[in-house]
Amino acid sequence: MASSSSNLTTNAIGHAMTERLTKxxxxxxxxxxxxxxxxxxxxxxxxxxxxxxxxxxxxxxxxKVSNRAYAQ
Numbered sequence: 001m002a003s004s005s006s007n008l009t010t011n012a013i014g015h016a017m018t019e020r021l022t023k024x025x026x027x028x029x030x031x032x033x034x035x036x037x038x039x040x041x042x043x044x045x046x047x048x049x050x051x052x053x054x055x056x057x058x059x060x061x062x063x064k065v066s067n068r069a070y071a072q
Contacts, residue, residue: 010029021029044050055068 056064057067059065
């Protein structure tokens with residue numbers, strides 16, 4: 001069975017995107033991306049309402065360790 005090429009791609013959060021971002025298509029791309037970010041509850045990281053976790057945190061012994069929440 002031959003496969004056909006398509007502009008349809010699926011991103012890491014499972015939403016189909018028909019347009020790749022280029023210099024000329026930002027409005028169309030944005031219309032596709034924002035609902036996907038809202039659906040995945042990631043929009044807060046984009047608009048700044050949710051801050052990314054710290055890279056390092058203090059453990060019980062007062063030393064810096066890697067923050068597992070940052071790695072996710």
